[in-house]
Amino acid sequence: MQGTARQRLDARIGHGNSWTALRLDGVIDEHNGLDALTGALGPARAVLLIDLIGVRRINSVGVRDWVVWLRGLRQIYPTIVLFDCPPAIMNEVNLVRNFAEGAVITTFRAPYYCDRCGQESVQTLDALEMLASGIRKAPAFPCDKPACANALDDAEETYFAFFDDLGEVPRPADLGALVAAARTALDAATTHAAAPIPAAASALNLKGAEARLAKAGLPAGAPVSPVARAEGRQDVVFVAILVVMLGILGTLVYLITTLE
Numbered sequence: 001m002q003g004t005a006r007q008r009l010d011a012r013i014g015h016g017n018s019w020t021a022l023r024l025d026g027v028i029d030e031h032n033g034l035d036a037l038t039g040a041l042g043p044a045r046a047v048l049l050i051d052l053i054g055v056r057r058i059n060s061v062g063v064r065d066w067v068v069w070l071r072g073l074r075q076i077y078p079t080i081v082l083f084d085c086p087p088a089i090m091n092e093v094n095l096v097r098n099f100a101e102g103a104v105i106t107t108f109r110a111p112y113y114c115d116r117c118g119q120e121s122v123q124t125l126d127a128l129e130m131l132a133s134g135i136r137k138a139p140a141f142p143c144d145k146p147a148c149a150n151a152l153d154d155a156e157e158t159y160f161a162f163f164d165d166l167g168e169v170p171r172p173a174d175l176g177a178l179v180a181a182a183r184t185a186l187d188a189a190t191t192h193a194a195a196p197i198p199a200a201a202s203a204l205n206l207k208g209a210e211a212r213l214a215k216a217g218l219p220a221g222a223p224v225s226p227v228a229r230a231e232g233r234q235d236v237v238f239v240a241i242l243v244v245m246l247g248i249l250g251t252l253v254y255l256i257t258t259l260e
C-alpha cells in the first residue's frame, strides 16, 4: 500500500513470539503519521525493535512528535530498542535529551571523511560494543585508495555523548539475536504506509507548531521547513524580477535621452 502524496514516512512491521519490529523509511516531519502507527503494531509484546536506517531527515515538528510518541510506546513496551540509527537521528539523540529516553541504542551510523582524498562515507558502529570496551574512539575504516583511511567527520565527544545515558538503560541479554531476527522479519515484510494524513498543514499551522515547540523548550535546530524555504525562494525571485525591470527601465531612459 502506498502512502498519500504528502505522506513521506513509510513503515514495515514484523513480529516474533516476544517482540515486534518496526522499520521507518523517509522523512519525519509534520506529515509523519506516527500516532496512527501505534495501533498498527498489534498486541503489545516484551520488546519493540525500531529500525531507523531509512530515516533521511527529521525536522523540529518531527522531533516533538517523535518524543511524545516514544513516551507513549514506553507505557506499552517494557523494552524499546533503536538500531541502525542514521546520522539524522543521532544528531537529535545527542541534542535533545529525551529523544531516546529509556530506549536501548545498539547499532548506529556515523559520517566518515578521508582527509587525504576527500572520500565521504557512512559507517555502522555498535554502541554497546564500544560502551563495553570503554573506548570512546571512532574506529578507522579503510578508504577505496591505498594508504588512505577514513576518520569520523564529527567530534567524538559530541557524536558519542549518548553513551552516558545508554549505560543506564537495562537491556535484554539476547539483544544481538533479537536484532538479527527483527532484520530478517522486516526484510520479508511488505511496506505498510502509516494512516492518511489529516488536512494539509498550512504555512500558518506549521509556524504555530514551531512556536509551540519553542515554547516547550525543544531546540529548533532541525533543517528549515520546506514552506519557509519556499517563501525564501519567492523573495529571491521577486527581487530578481525587480532588478531586471529596473535595468530595462534604465536602458529605455538612456536610449530616449541619447536619441534626442
Ligand SMILES: [Zn+2]
Residues within 6 Å of the ligand: 114, 115, 116, 117, 118, 119, 143, 144, 145, 148, 149, 150
Ligand atoms: Zn582516502
